Amino acid sequence: MSTVEVSPAEPRSDEASRPVINDFSIQVATVNGSGSQTANTVLMRSIFQMGIPVSGKNMFPSNIAGLPTWFTIRASKHGYIGRKKEVDFLVAMNPETAREDVMSLDSGAAVVYDEPLKLNALRSDLHFYPVPFDKLVAPVCPEAKLRKLVRNMIYDGVVANLLSIDMQEIRKALVKQFGKKKAKAAELNWGAAQAGYDYAAKTFTKRDPFRVERMNETAGKIIIDGNSASALGCLFAGVTVVTWYPITPSSSLVETLIAYMKRFRIDPETGKASFAVVQAEDELASIGMAIGAGWAGARSMTATAGPGISLMAEFIGLGYYAEIPAVIFDVERVGPSTGLPTRTAQGDLLSCALLSHGDTKHPMFFPCSPEECFTMAQDAFNLAERFQTPVFVMTDLDLGMNNWMSDPFPYPTTPIDRGKVLSAEDLEKLGGFARYRDVDGDGVGYRTIPGTRHPAAAYFTRGSGHNDRAGYSEREDDYMNNMDRLALKFETMRTHVPPPVAEYNDRARIGLIAVGTSHHAVEESRDQLRNEYEIETSYLRPKAYPFNAELVEFIRRHDRVYVVDQNRDAQLLGLMRLELEPEDIARLRSLRYYGGLPLDARTVTDEVIRQEGK
Amino acid sequence: MSTTVTPPPKKVNRIGLEILNYKGLKTTLCAGCGHNAISxxxxxxxxxxGIEPYHVAKFSGIGCSSKSPAYFLGQSHGFNAVHGRMPAVASGAILANHHILGLGVTGDGDTASIGIGQFMHQVRRNVPMIYVIEDNGVYGLTKGQFSATADLGSKLKTGVLNDLPPFDCCALALKWGATFVARSFSGDKKQLQALLKAAIVHKGLSVIDVVSPCVTFNDHEGSTKSYSYMKDHEEPLHEVDFVPSYEDITVEIPEGEVREVVLHDGSRLRIRKLDRDYDPTQKISALAALEEAEAKGEVLTGVLYVAPEKPTFIELLNLMDEPLATLPESKVRPSKEVLDLVMEELR
Structure with a gap:
């Protein structure tokens, strides 16, 4: 029995006596392409199965194999699922980053590492657990070429032992991961996990304070990534035409959707599809097809990321001006240009809101969780058809590609809304229609779709100037009337998009506003501000743009309001600035993070404290 | 005393519609523009x-040619999209409702320059529609710049010579899998009509490149897309008469051998050979014929290639017969049991 504890002062005996239960983060540092994904997912899932709230975040390079990658698993008895800045428990498998990974740890952290790396020489204030991975893997995996993959499962066993994770949960997670068809692979990996567990059990004396204990906080919950949740939302929204061009981090949204459609949207009698999916030649074509399909009456969508958004600009302007429904998922990543394709941001808010030349503005949804990806996907299709316009669903890489714990999704309770579409019977009664006339006072005209069997059904759609009968016009009054009606339509949307989530605190002088994934950091930060600084806060989370009237209400009830942005230029605040009165703008403060990692609570807290001058 | 005047009976087609039902707005293109003849x-x-106008949807991009859909089939839905992207919009609409007869009209700027990528992919997918290129080798709407189909050595009114070789849209379409490729001349009424009719019944994508002289910017000596040049250099490949299955047209059966291509709906394309034994089902000879004509400085017109059986994009996608656009909620929203099953899998 030995532990390689290099500690002159041994300051951690104290900590060991005060165990830290279900409140820490594990970081696994590996090399991209080494097959660590399985080991990491199994580790996360086994903690989840023990009833402990957990979240997993993959920080990966824009590369297929060979570059460093980090996977962070956070267990939180408080239910915090945002990123935790500090790493408590490191699994150092990547020789290239091991030194920096170890040096950046806070004192008292634990390190499981590949023995030949000799990391214990670097610091004396950490708990080191060296593991001879190569020696352990050989007996459990006779086939040499598989060893590289199975090797990672050994650290699952080691970590399970050190953190008191039930090995039966590891086994259960493995079986879930591999499925029945790959039972052999599951067995091989199980052997490796056991070898790791046994080695740790007979070799190490537990000195670090971190461990898990069963809770009952995850019963009935699911684990899902945001892209899969968006895909399910589209499936249940009744999407019929999906056009796309692969781009990180949005590709898995459509790939998952395709898989679900193939299972659930093929007519069992005829074997025919109730959907069309086209991998287009580029984003110009994917949005063009979505617009064409929306025009002809389909529920159409595309999914992309920043560079695709830039390419789609011209068509989105056409969609706005010619009034054609389409849903665009923007799984945001770090820009500008290629930027950091595998890092997260909320950097497309302004460009999407105002995408294309001339006066344009577009509605956006801001889901913060897989469940909202699911429900808002459906809201987005309904809004697009109700208002005959392109609608954005703004998610991001953190939400889209990481695994999240979630309540099961609710089955839709309202029917699909196809908006104002005139049938041949309607036309027979009306005698005709003016495509762009505001009959109902909401700015939204009535449309027909091609194939409607009536001589008065046809109209000519164009991106050039038109009058309310869809005729070509360059007249000043026709142009201005049309633009004013489009502005009215946008105003009408304010009361049709989901209202914000508001949490008022009567004692709060300051408020926080955030959208999307910033939510998780803000929620936790509010607790930190209360517990550590005795600062009470209110919180408003808009779910959509255009903003609802409550935004102004919220701002006026507070002395200072911090607008949280995951971009350099305070884009969310900028959107508010476009429509707020000067005295309301004066209350706004900007709180920004744009480093590409998921926003963490500590960053929010520290910045509020700095600006509050405390 | 009053006299009763019996109006002459209105002339109607087989579904009882007058030609007026097929007209559009008055053209705003230049008088004599080849595009008007095509319209x-x-x-x-x-x-x-006798096609129901509601059954047709017109698509175009940007340019003089793309304005023209407003000037025909006024009772059909039309979509004047963005420059070079007519194919994407048309594809989307046809996916939404594959019963629509799609008629795309573009120009050479639209198709051979900005939109060449979309053109090629449309061809590759065999999206069922008619794709007319109104080809004049010049940008008319921006007042006379060369397009990518302008011939090497042709001259602008300003005296500028074109020093780049042209794209041959028919050769490109042939190479990348088009199932119907034809070329015509806007001034050849009879041939163009026959080609359009054949294209209408072809089940896949039909590409018709129509040399359509620009009377304002490209109809002068030195231009290879002028009326006078075409009259001297056009070489009809064969004369075509199209016989639809539902209308009995008496045609003058040409003397000599007749080659018939049976289209998917049973209608037949009859091709009269001229001086060559031309087989429009052979891609390699079609490409060779184009090359030879180009070498001789001639414009080869007629049906260059037909492959009537090749599956369309709609068939490849295995779409249900009912248009996707109008499927009821019961067909597009899976049941609660499906959601429960998926949730269970994610636990």
Missing amino acids: ERIVECFYEL
């Missing part, structure tokens, strides 16, 4: 074949 042929063809 007239389109009106005649759809009228003569």
Whole structure:
């Protein structure tokens, strides 16, 4: 029995006596392409199965194999699922980053590492657990070429032992991961996990304070990534035409959707599809097809990321001006240009809101969780058809590609809304229609779709100037009337998009506003501000743009309001600035993070404290 | 005393519609523009074949050619999209409702320059529609710049010489899998009509490149897309008469051998050979014929290639017969049991 504890002062005996239960983060540092994904997912899932709230975040390079990658698993008895800045428990498998990974740890952290790396020489204030991975893997995996993959499962066993994770949960997670068809692979990996567990059990004396204990906080919950949740939302929204061009981090949204459609949207009698999916030649074509399909009456969508958004600009302007429904998922990543394709941001808010030349503005949804990806996907299709316009669903890489714990999704309770579409019977009664006339006072005209069997059904759609009968016009009054009606339509949307989530605190002088994934950091930060600084806060989370009237209400009830942005230029605040009165703008403060990692609570807290001058 | 005047009976087609039902707005293109002649042929063809206007959707990009869909088939939905992207919009619409007869009209700027990528992919997918290129080798709407189909050595009115070789849209379409490729001349009424009719019944994508002289910017000596040049250099590949299955047209059966291509709906394309034994089902000879004509400085017109059986994009996608656009909620929203099953899998 030995532990390689290099500690002159041994300051951690104290900590060991005060165990830290279900409140820490594990970081696994590996090399991209080494097959660590399985080991990491199994580790996360086994903690989840023990009833402990957990979240997993993959920080990966824009590369297929060979570059460093980090996977962070956070267990939180408080239910915090945002990123935790500090790493408590490191699994150092990547020789290239091991030194920096170890040096950046806070004192008292634990390190499981590949023995030949000799990391214990670097610091004396950490708990080191060296593991001879190569020696352990050989007996459990006779086939040499598989060893590289199975090797990672050994650290699952080691970590399970050190953190008191039930090995039966590891086994259960493995079986879930591999499925029945790959039972052999599951067995091989199980052997490796056991070898790791046994080695740790007979070799190490537990000195670090971190461990898990069963809770009952995850019963009935699911684990899902945001892209899969968006895909399910589209499936249940009744999407019929999906056009796309692969781009990180949005590709898995459509790939998952395709898989679900193939299972659930093929007519069992005829074997025919109730959907069309086209991998287009580029984003110009994917949005063009979505617009064409929306025009002809389909529920159409595309999914992309920043560079695709830039390419789609011209068509989105056409969609706005010619009034054609389409849903665009923007799984945001770090820009500008290629930027950091595998890092997260909320950097497309302004460009999407105002995408294309001339006066344009577009509605956006801001889901913060897989469940909202699911429900808002459906809201987005309904809004697009109700208002005959392109609608954005703004998610991001953190939400889209990481695994999240979630309540099961609710089955839709309202029917699909196809908006104002005139049938041949309607036309027979009306005698005709003016495509762009505001009959109902909401700015939204009535449309027909091609194939409607009536001589008065046809109209000519164009991106050039038109009058309310869809005729070509360059007249000043026709142009201005049309633009004013489009502005009215946008105003009408304010009361049709989901209202914000508001949490008022009567004692709060300051408020926080955030959208999307910033939510998780803000929620936790509010607790930190209360517990550590005795600062009470209110919180408003808009779910959509255009903003609802409550935004102004919220701002006026507070002395200072911090607008949280995951971009350099305070884009969310900028959107508010476009429509707020000067005295309301004066209350706004900007709180920004744009480093590409998921926003963490500590960053929010520290910045509020700095600006509050405390 | 009053006299009763019996109006002459209105002339109608097989579904009882007058030619007026197929017309559009008055053209705003230049008088004598080849595009106007093409619009007239389109009106005649759809009228003569007795196609319901509601059944047709027109698509175009940007440019003089792309304005023309407003000037025919006024009772059909039309979509004047963005420059070079007519194919994407048309594809989307046809996916939404594959019962629509799609008629795309573009120009050489639209198709051979900004939109060449979309053109090629449309061809590759065999999206079922008619794809007319109104080809004049010049950008008319921006007042006379060369397009990518302008011939090497052709001259602008300003005296500028074109020093780049042209794209041959028919050769490109042939190479990348088009299932119907034809070339015509806007001034050849009879041939263009027959080609359009054949394209209407072809089940896949039909590409018709119509040399359509620009009377304002490209109809002068030195231009290879002028009326006078075409009259001297056009070489009809064969004369075509199209016989639709639902209308008995008496045609002058040409002397000599007749080659018939049976289209998917049973209608037949009859091709009269001229001086060559031309087989429009052979891609390699079609490409060779184009090359030879180019070498001789001639414009080869007629049906260059037909492959009537190749599956369309709609068939490849295995779409249900009902248009996707109008599927009821019961067909597009899976049941609660499906959601429960998926949730269970994610636990």
